[in-house]
Amino acid sequence: MKHLFKLDPAKNLPRNSVTKLIHSGTDGFIIGGTDNLEIEAVENLYELLAETDLPIFLEVSDESMxxxxxxHFLIPVVLNTENSKWTHGLHKELIKELGxxxxxxxxxxxxxxxxxxDAKVAQLTEAKTDLTDEDIIAYARLAENIFRLPIFYVEYSGMYGDPEAVRKVSEVLSDTEFWYGGGIRSKEQAAEMAKYxxxxxxxxxxxxxxxxALETATIFMEKTV
Incomplete structure (x- = not known):
């Protein structure tokens, strides 16, 4: 997978817009959000996407997800927080209940x-965001070599990130997949981050x-022409 659209169940999206996203050339979808999550809204969005054969990932930040x-379920493990609730605390409680x-x-x-x-998710998880490139690289190595996580996700959440930092991270990962999200608002930005x-x-x-948004998926279609 090279490209995923992330949809927030707390935000309204017309059916015809979802249809356009499905046929955009994307490789799949993540359903996930930070606040105002309700099971009914999650179900409705999932049903809108049901016509596609593309993978649909539910990112479980709340039981309503x-x-x-x-x-497919994605379980976030926030690495750059000192609040253990977001690294394993909530996970353990859910496993205890539903294991x-x-x-x-x-x-x-x-x-x-x-x-x-400034992102809601950073404030909610008490993430330590003032990191150097070396800090981010260390987290990437921690994810791959200590925790053996299948995905390392650098998330700028609404803000376009530093391509140089993203490049450096890409160079230290081999087995763990490297995902980038945050602030991509053009075809050009999509292409820049997709290089790494x-x-x-x-x-x-x-x-x-x-x-x-639709244009961000076309860069991969163009490469195959």
Whole structure:
């Protein structure tokens, strides 16, 4: 996968817009958000995407994000926080409650480093965002070599990140997939980050300018022509 759209169930998206996203050339979808999450809204969005054969990932930040029929679940592990609630605390409590029923083969964990101090997710998780490139690289190596996480996700959450930092991270990962998300609002920015990250995630621009969002998926189609 090179490109994923991330959809927030707390935000309204017309059916015809979802149809355009499905046929954009993207490789799949993440359903996820930070606040105002309700199971009914998650179900409605999942149903809108049901016409596609592309993978649909539910990013479980809250119990409302759990749909039994879903094929793929992402479990965020925030690495750059000192609040253990967001590294393993909530995870343990959910496992304690539902462990016998968790479909482990459908679950993928992702090591998050959140870098926009003004983002809701940074404030919620108490993420330490004033990191040097060396700090981010150390987290990447921690994710791959200590925790053996399948995904390392650098998330600027609404703010376009530093391409040089992203490049440096890409050079130290070999087995762990490198995902980048944050502030991609144009075809050019998508292409820039796609040079380094295995997968880019496009989110906010979907709700600001759908046509520009659709263009971010076309760069991969063009490379195959």
């Amino acid at each position: 759990i749909l039994p029929e879903a094929e 016998d029923f968790i479909p482990w083969k459908r679950i993928t964990s992702e090591g998050y480093v959140i870098l926009n101090k 990250a295995d997968t880019i995630i496009v989110g906010n621009i979907i709700y600001e300018d759908l046509e520009k």
